[in-house]
Amino acid sequence: MPIEVREFDGDVETLTNFVVSGWRAMYATSGYVPIWTADYFRWQMPSLAAGRTDEVIAAYDDGRLVGVYPAEVVPARLRGEPMTVTMSSWLTVEPTLLRKGIGRALLNEVRRFNQKIGGVYNIGFINQGAIAGKGRAFWTASPAPITMFKRPRMWVHLLDWRTLAQAMWSRSDRISVALTGAAMGSRVSAVSKLVRPYRAADLDSCHALFQEYMSRFEFQYCWDRERLGHHLGFGSPSRTLVLDSPGGVEGFVNFHILEASGRRPFRIGMIDGLAPERLDVSKAVALLNGVLAEMRDAGVALATVLGPPIYRRSVLLKCGFLPPPSTYKLIFIEMQPGTSLAGLQRIYTQLR
Numbered sequence: 001m002p003i004e005v006r007e008f009d010g011d012v013e014t015l016t017n018f019v020v021s022g023w024r025a026m027y028a029t030s031g032y033v034p035i036w037t038a039d040y041f042r043w044q045m046p047s048l049a050a051g052r053t054d055e056v057i058a059a060y061d062d063g064r065l066v067g068v069y070p071a072e073v074v075p076a077r078l079r080g081e082p083m084t085v086t087m088s089s090w091l092t093v094e095p096t097l098l099r100k101g102i103g104r105a106l107l108n109e110v111r112r113f114n115q116k117i118g119g120v121y122n123i124g125f126i127n128q129g130a131i132a133g134k135g136r137a138f139w140t141a142s143p144a145p146i147t148m149f150k151r152p153r154m155w156v157h158l159l160d161w162r163t164l165a166q167a168m169w170s171r172s173d174r175i176s177v178a179l180t181g182a183a184m185g186s187r188v189s190a191v192s193k194l195v196r197p198y199r200a201a202d203l204d205s206c207h208a209l210f211q212e213y214m215s216r217f218e219f220q221y222c223w224d225r226e227r228l229g230h231h232l233g234f235g236s237p238s239r240t241l242v243l244d245s246p247g248g249v250e251g252f253v254n255f256h257i258l259e260a261s262g263r264r265p266f267r268i269g270m271i272d273g274l275a276p277e278r279l280d281v282s283k284a285v286a287l288l289n290g291v292l293a294e295m296r297d298a299g300v301a302l303a304t305v306l307g308p309p310i311y312r313r314s315v316l317l318k319c320g321f322l323p324p325p326s327t328y329k330l331i332f333i334e335m336q337p338g339t340s341l342a343g344l345q346r347i348y349t350q351l352r
Helices: 012-026 038-044 102-117 135-140 161-167 171-184 200-214 225-233 281-297 313-318
Strands: 004-007 056-061 064-070 072-078 081-087 119-127 146-149 154-158 195-197 219-221 238-243 251-261 266-275 302-306 328-334
Touching: 004 102, 012 038, 012 064, 038 251, 056 102, 064 102, 081 102, 102 119, 154 171, 161 171, 161 266, 195 281, 200 225, 200 251, 200 266, 225 238, 225 251, 238 281, 251 281, 266 281, 281 302, 281 313
Parallel strands: 081 119, 266 302
Antiparallel strands: 004 056, 056 064, 072 081, 072 219, 119 328, 146 328, 154 302, 195 238, 238 251, 251 266
């Protein structure tokens, strides 16, 4: 019976278990994998939180799930032109069925899905650097028109380099982490009294800051108040801090913490959504230091964030972040003819 590719018809727990087991098998003896949870997927994709599965394309072999390709619909703007795109990660194929054309069939169905909803690009990150895995080969061999960008790139802060070094598979990676960690140190500055947890009453202020922040990008997310509120206020594994003052909320930063699987387990933290750009450097540093303090207290070994143009180099350096050798590359996969990406530099996205 041929592989059937269609809308995913399971629950979020089934999706989560399939993705995590597939990625752990892929990186069983190399790299590391965040251990995503069902609530993580509900947070990342509000459609799943609402009980819909139309944004997840799946492959079935005689009714057995063998592949998934989530593709969240995102309203966006490219150089002032409104458009719809889809943001993807977590493409997973049953490890015993690799190179059977399932990934290509999923991509073809995602293209049809995008054409149906008016989606122009499917966006995501690939491991184009030293991290082992088959994802790189899949995308570089794809016949679909793909544009790859060097920026934004990942920056890191080693909060617990000893734990992280023990989680690396190769001796060279363990030595590299140890040397970098010893050189960087893991000190976190005291948290400003102006920094506090986000509250639902902050949403209007945060949405205004978000819109102001997006206006500086050539490619930007056009999240409405409801979508931003879901992102900032969903709860675990997501957290949000705001910088308050007598005049009201001046800035916010969102982040999440997950368990990760490597040679040994560790915890990873990912930061996104620090707005606005005009925030005074000292206040932006205060917000990031608040995040790092919470991560440290939660036992996070590795903190990650996207660097320029999404966040200012000066702020990241003051908070102890450094750019490692490039591994992840942002890609735009053309789903149908649209505005040219030539010369595009100031891109907003999130590391997933």
